[in-house]
């Protein structure tokens with residue numbers, strides 16, 4: 001007979017993870033059944049729960065992660081039920097007549113089932129406050145409209161095209177999570193703003209809905225592949241020759257209407273220096289056109305496929321894992337003939353299929369390893385959930401279209417082709433959206449401001465100015481409505497508004513391309529040349545000398561550090577070239593010696609560079625951080641006068657000088673990245689860690705941070721084709737109080753930063769291990785649930801004092817995982 005593995009009190013019974021196929025008899029026994037209030041049957045193999053109605057006083061029933069394919073109708077007898085977990089089963093339908101009976105039910109979790117519909121009487125479940133229906137196949141949730149107590153609605157990853165207006169206009173709803181649906185009404189970009197934005201949307205919608213068809217189209221691919229050529233030619237409907245000197249710098253944005261669909265064209269520069277800014281602008285729901293120069297593509301060179309195809313596909317997959325990627329092979333006129341074009345087309349398509357299949361197989365393998373290795377551990381649950389989510393993403397890569405960009409007929413053919421793809425509802429289910437008339441009016445008015453020169457050429461205006469301008473045009477405009485509309489326009493890429501950055505919360509960029517022009521002033525491949533070209537007059541304006549210019553150049557070349565003074569000079573130059581050098585405006589953007597301008601706020605927000613103080617020494621007394629204690633800065637943050645761009649660094653010499661040699665006894669953690677470390681990830685991690693630990697040394701792919709007593713080294717590496725970030729710390733001295741704890745505190749802070757960054761790449765799969773420290777042993781210890789370390793009692797997670805690897809090497813636990821040693825005993829325990 002199954003044994004309860006939890007507390008055996010009569011009121012709360014825990015029968016989770018016992019591989020049960022039926023309800024335990026002892027629970028149903030008449031002397032117990034009436035007393036049980038909480039019953040946990042999570043993670044078993046139950047196909048049905050006959051006689052559950054005997055437990056008539058149940059308030060909580062957890063049946064999640066079982067094999068139920070039918071909704072257990074008997075549940076309707078459980079009149080006192082308050083919380084019901086039925087998530088992670090295979091339930092397809094819910095019969096009528098259940099929910100109206102559950103008058104006290106407040107919380108129901110039905111996520112990850114196969115529901116295609118909901119019973120019409122669900123609306124009578126009057127007390128329901130929380131409902132989770134994510135990861136099902138629901139086409140509508142209209143029956144929820146009558147739920148007046150509903151506060152939280154989770155409907156992620158279904159087939160919803162609409163959300164019911166009534167639910168938002170009349171209820172107490174405070175949270176709605178609806179990503180992963182082909183939503184038209186409201187569009188997903190409105191939902192991303194949360195319940196308040198959805199409520200305003202429906203209020204404005206009334207009967208004034210208008211259908212809009214548009215798609216963001218992003219051109220990616222190596223330098224000189226022909227992205228700008230296709231982008232410009234698509235707009236013109238005929239070949240446009242792009243001069244080699246006109247290479248895209250940063251990103252350019254244009255738009256074109258084809259067959260009634262508006263294409264917002266984003267042309268990304270192909271040179272490597274720009275890659276790390278790309279991910280900021282690569283956003284979901286887009287058509288990605290990956291451009292490959294077929295003439296220079298070499299079927300026999302794996303590196304060529306990597307550089308021109310797989311690098312880009314991986315980056316898209318990591319950032320927006322369910323995108324549609326269209327492959328275009330340019331320069332066919334420079335190939336020897338049709339046979340060569342076909343050979344290359346077939347080769348690229350085959351290799352792409354292979355890489356996508358490999359990724360899927362890798363994810364499956366990892367899923368199985370975790371399931372097998374740690375079958376009974378509660379802690380792998382979240383990791384498995386993430387992995388399952390990743391295997392469900394489906395990056396669609398369409399067949400390669402060969403193209404000679406110099407021929408009009410090929411351009412027209414390509415226009416027709418992308419139009420046809422975009423109209424395919426399977427590929428692009430939410431091209432068509434419904435917008436309230438007010439949204440359209442605001443968008444058109446903003447367009448008119450631009451065209452009629454009602455706003456400055458740079459298109460930077462304050463929120464108040466827009467509001468004022470719109471009031472002049474449209475009469476009464478509600479401030480909050482306008483915020484909601486601007487958020488939507490920002491999300492689809494028509495304007496840029498970083499409401500969340502304090503220094504920019506009032507600034508709206510009506511011309512996103514202007515903002516990108518500012519970016520390209522600093523983030524560019526020929527930055528040193530640009531500095532060399534700074535004139536004497538420009539130096540004088542910054543109260544600097546030629547000597548300073550030489551220092552700027554040397555610091556950039558040697559230390560990848562750009563002085564704020566140099567940034568100011570360069571920005572002024574750009575603004576002058578653009579004829580936007582009105583004094584106050586320049587000051588606002590460029591800043592002064594005493595205050596950062598808006599541009600620096602942007603650079604820092606996107607973690608593109610690390611603010612530095614060049615003229616004062618680092619602070620060796622900065623206070624250390626402990627995850628479970630309040631942390632205060634030891635000194636006020638210093639005023640910065642330069643920016644370090646880790647991506648411009650060439651080596652790791654300074655870091656290695658400080659660190660010395662690696663030793664096999666170092667504490668060592670490996671964070672493995674599948675499929676790879678995304679471009680820009682490590683640099684952002686460095687910036688995050690160095691902002692936290694003021695004493696640090698930075699190299700190209702190494703970084704050392706210090707908390708005054710301890711050094712921790714971070715390295716980006718590739719071992720046997722596996723990409724990883726290694727975190728190392730010297731083995732603490734034996735006999736010293738609290739040493740292990742302080743080492744693990746630092747490592748945990750860094751892991752937390754890794755986790756935070758990962759959120760920006762939803763297609764990424766990470767696993768954390770502590771390798772066996774025995775020289776030559778390849779085994780490692782998996783961190784079961786590293787993402788949920790904070791908030792748990794990390795130092796008490798592992799009870800064992802020793803751990804043994806599969807090759808039989810024994811280690812003290814604190815050398816592999818954080819372990820509470822108790823401050824006084826820590827030294828003795830340690831070695």
Ligand SMILES: Nc1nc2c(ncn2[C@@H]2O[C@H](COP(=O)(O)OP(=O)(O)OP(=O)(O)O)[C@@H](O)[C@H]2O)c(=O)[nH]1
Nearest residue numbers: 223224225226227228229242247248269270331405
């Ligand atoms: N003969 C020929 N030339 C092409 C074709 N497509 C593009 N080109 C030329 O290739 C060169 C590079 O094209 P671009 O469109 O600037 O390339 P890009 O991918 O935007 O390059 P970056 O701006 O560096 O990212 C230009 O001189 C184009 O005129 C093609 O199909 N045939």
